[in-house]
Structures are given as C-alpha cells and as structure tokens.
Amino acid sequence: MGLTSNTVLxxxxxxxxxxxxxTVWFWPRLSGRTWRAVLGRVALLLATQLALFSAVGLAANKSFLFYGSWADLLGQETEPGVVVDHSAGSRDIRVVGTQKLDVPGGARPAVGGQIQKVVVAGEKSKITSPAYVYLPPEYFQPQYAGRNFPASxxxxxxxxxxxxLIKGLNYPMTAYxxxxxxKMRPMILVMLRxxxxxxRDTECVDIPGGPQTETFFAKDLPKAVTETYRVGKEARxxxxxxxxxxxYCALKMGxxxxxxxxxxxGLSAYYKAAEDPTTGDLFHGDKALRARANLLTSLKAKQPAKTSFLVTSSETGEGNLGxxxxxxxxxKSPDRVSSIILDSGGHNFNTWRREIPPMLVWMSGRIQA
Structure with a gap:
C-alpha cells in the first residue's frame, strides 16, 4: 500500500x-497509582496521539504530496539524477523516463497513453526545467500516425x-x-510548475537582470513542444x-x-503579480513592467484576437471572486470568456479537482489539432 493511498489513510x-x-474504555481500570496503571495510561495516550498525528500527516501529504512514496519519506530514494547535455545541437526537450497510466492494458501506450518525464531547455531564456508530458493513447495508434494533436x-x-498535477490533481487520468x-478530444498535456x-517565485515575469520566465513559457516551451511532438504551431x-x-500565469499568457x-x-487565479519575500524585486522600479503584470489593467489594453478565457471562483471560500x-x-469581443463559479470551495486541491473535468472539456472545444 502506497504512502498516498486511500487505504493507508x-x-x-x-x-x-x-x-x-x-482510552475512554480502559481509563477507569488504569486509574490506580501502581506502575502498571501509570504505564498503561502513558501507552494509551502515546498510541492515540501517534495514530492521530499519523492520520493528519498522511492527509496533509496526500493533499500536497511532500513525499511520493515510503522510500521517499524514509530517505531511501537514492536513484541518481540524469545529466542532460544542453549544449549546441541538443534538443529542446529530452525524454529521461516514462510511466504508464493505471488502466487496464496501460502498459501499452496505444491503450493507456504514456507519461514522459522530460527536461526542457529554453533556447532564448536559458532556463532549464523538468516537466511531464502526457500523450493520449491515440498518439500511438496507427490510424492517427499522420495527425497533429492539440496541446495544453x-x-x-x-x-x-x-x-x-499527476498524483494530486489527476490531470492525465482525467483527460484519459x-x-x-x-466528452473531449484527445489532448497532449505538458505539466510543470x-x-x-x-x-524564487518569479510570477511568470521577465525580471530585469534576472530569470526570463515569461520568455520561457511564452516562447521557448511552445517551440520545444511543437518541434518535439505532433502539435501545430498556430494559436488555435x-x-x-x-x-x-x-x-495567474495562464491568463497572463492568454x-x-x-x-x-x-x-x-485560470483556476482560482489572482490578477496581479505577488510581491513578497518569495518573489524578491520583480520589476526593479519599472512601472510599465509592473502595470503589465496586472491582468485587469492589461486586459483593458488587449487587442481582441478571438482568445478564449475560462476563470473560476467560489461564492464562499475564494478571495478572488470580485x-x-x-x-x-x-x-471584449471577439475574445470570449467563460466561468465556473462554485457555491462553496476553498483555495485547495479538492476545489480544483471539481473544476478540472469540465475545464478540460471546455479547453477541448476551444483548441484543435
């Protein structure tokens, strides 16, 4: 039984x-002052607290995935990392591992699809990042060999x-x-943080003199995806x-x-770049750059281009409703906007798991092969 399984929890x-x-049942019998009674009370209290703390810890780990397995928790995950050469001539995306979906026949990519662990090397931003790519079963089926696929x-x-995105929010399994x-057409998913x-939390900003994160997501990553997989190069x-x-980053890119x-x-997105100790100085006094990172300001200045947006919030539990x-x-038309507004739902995995299935169906209707 895995560390993150429902059975263990x-x-x-x-x-x-x-x-x-x-503890409640045996406490009267252990109320004496003998060493056996004292030891019994201590043992019951410690065992109860240990079980409760274990349940809380397992629940927290299941939600946030601090550790993916027992070996990871116990420090026994010793498999070495993979060195990827990003010198001139190397590909923008390098596959360093694969895994299957837990579905009947999933060992065959043409049946269950495939999740590839990759390393993306940004040509312009010079940023290198790990990611996962979900390829649907159809990607491997002979009848689709000459076809492109939409990607997100x-x-x-x-x-x-x-x-x-794989274990907690179940994107590949949900898409499958x-x-x-x-309910939706097969879609490639490129998953990363x-x-x-x-x-550093760079808020998808090209920081003056710092990481060029927006360039990575807006230029390097799409180029790498379209050159590695069967994905078209147009916005649609x-x-x-x-x-x-x-x-926030998704809406900013749109x-x-x-x-x-x-x-x-944007699921539970906020609309203005955070500025706190985790971000550091993002704008270095550049007022235009700060204004550009404010989505409500930028949206008003956007030239409509038939871009489709989906935003989500909750009447109770989210701070972004207003x-x-x-x-x-x-x-503004011809741009389009849709929304998912829940009656109640906090800023957490449970809320997003409720929004992801209809969001993927929506996305499938907005982009195409």
Missing part, C-alpha cells in the same frame, strides 16, 4: 478512532511540484477518462492551464501572447 484514521475509544501547458501553483467517454528558477492549436499562481495560445484557463467578476466584465 483510512487505516490510520480507523486506528486513531479505535485507540481513542480504547499545465502549471501548478507556487511552490508546487509537477508530480502534484474524459476522452474515452467522448511555475517555479522554473527555484526557489495550444492552450494554457493553471491553478493559483499557475492560473492576454499577452494571443499569437501563441488560443485559450487560457476580481474574477471584473475580469469577466472586461473581456
């Missing part, structure tokens, strides 16, 4: 409940890990099931998706790079 919760009940870049929030049910210059072929910080991305979906409504109101 359920067993930890059950153990906590049973030990709590045992998918970002986590900050700090996040790309693995969260939605396509198999006929926005922190491409760790540990590629979308951008993200949650939280990733959602506004400022409509020539590259035909659709952008700005989300302003964004919706400011989108």
């Amino acid at each position: 359920a067993l930890a919760v059950a153990a906590g409940v049973l030990l709590f009940a045992a 870049i998918v970002l986590t929030g900050y700090p996040g890990t790309a693995e969260n 099931k939605q396509a198999k049910a006929g 926005p922190t491409v210059a760790p540990p 072929n590629m979308g951008f998706i993200g949650n939280s910080t990733g959602g 506004i400022h790079h409509a020539e590259t991305f035909g659709a952008a979906a 700005d989300t409504k302003k964004f919706i109101a400011d989108v």
